[in-house]
Amino acid sequence: MTASAAAGRDPIIVVSGLPRSGTSLMMQMLAAGGVPTMTDGQRVADPDNPRGYLEDERVKRLQQDARWLPEARGQAIKVISQLLTALPASETYRVIFMRRDLEEVLASQAKMLARAGRPGGDPAKLRAAFTTHQTRLQEWLPAQSHLTVLELDYAAVVADPGSAASQIAQFLSAPLDEAAMAAAVDPQLYRNRGPNG
Numbered sequence: 446m447t448a449s450a451a452a453g454r455d456p457i458i459v460v461s462g463l464p465r466s467g468t469s470l471m472m473q474m475l476a477a478g479g480v481p482t483m484t485d486g487q488r489v490a491d492p493d494n495p496r497g498y499l500e501d502e503r504v505k506r507l508q509q510d511a512r513w514l515p516e517a518r519g520q521a522i523k524v525i526s527q528l529l530t531a532l533p534a535s536e537t538y539r540v541i542f543m544r545r546d547l548e549e550v551l552a553s554q555a556k557m558l559a560r561a562g563r564p565g566g567d568p569a570k571l572r573a574a575f576t577t578h579q580t581r582l583q584e585w586l587p588a589q590s591h592l593t594v595l596e597l598d599y600a601a602v603v604a605d606p607g608s609a610a611s612q613i614a615q616f617l618s619a620p621l622d623e624a625a626m627a628a629a630v631d632p633q634l635y636r637n638r639g640p641n642g
Contacts, residue, residue: 455519456593457536458617461526462543463575465553467599468523470630471541472499474602475521477629478610478621483522496631499523507531526582534591539617545599547575606630 458480460471473496476482488498500523503513507524508531515536524532532538551568586594595616602609610626 454537456539457514457517457519457532458521459529459532459538459540460521460523460543461529461540462545463526463547463550463579465550465557466545467543467597467602468525469496469498470599470602471543471597472521472523474606474610474613474626474629475541475621478614478623478626480617480619480621481520483517483520496629504528527578529582529592530585532592534589536591538592540592540594541613541616542594542596543599543602544596547572549599550575603630603632 458475460468460475462468472482472484476499482499483501484499485501485503487502488500503510504522504524505528507514507528511531511533514533518536526542529540551571554571555568586592593616595612597609597612606627606629607623610621610623613626614621614623
């Protein structure tokens with residue numbers, strides 16, 4: 446089925462970005478604003494994300510099995526940016542893409558892995574891999590007719606959540622509770638700031 450054939454259906458709202466880029470915060474904002482979220486509750490809140498991750502484990506296997514994805518129509522679901530290419534073009538998507546300073550992403554990820562007692566990767570190699578991935582994604586996204594994208598900067602969302610909530614409501618063409626969305630942002634949880642953060 447083509448993207449045009451799917452145009453009459455409710456789009457799937459996808460929250461995406463690199464790991465540790467603010468995707469959980471965005472899911473929390475959407476939930477507070479009245480958007481249904483597709484989560485399975487398997488990954489519970491922890492010190493790295495005290496308000497929860499709001500994930501669905503099935504997303505990790507999108508490349509192998511996306512048959513369940515139509516269940517997400519009209520809902521928000523978190524999909525890391527590395528799996529955006531696995532979204533079938535038989536659905537339409539409104540993608541809220543979170544951007545964050547790459548050094549902050551690497552620092553946050555390293556602290557999370559250390560807290561879990563897991564070894565982290567070589568920062569230089571990770572930085573290079575993430576940079577290459579982001580470049581390729583920026584080239585790929587504009588050519589995808591089934592994806593409509595709103596890019597938001599994590600630091601800007603934390604600094605002015607009211608403005609971000611307004612942008613999201615306009616992007617989704619939905620009467621969201623913008624005040625509740627803004628209130629869901631806790632600046633104290635922005636703990637790995639870059640030199641300009």
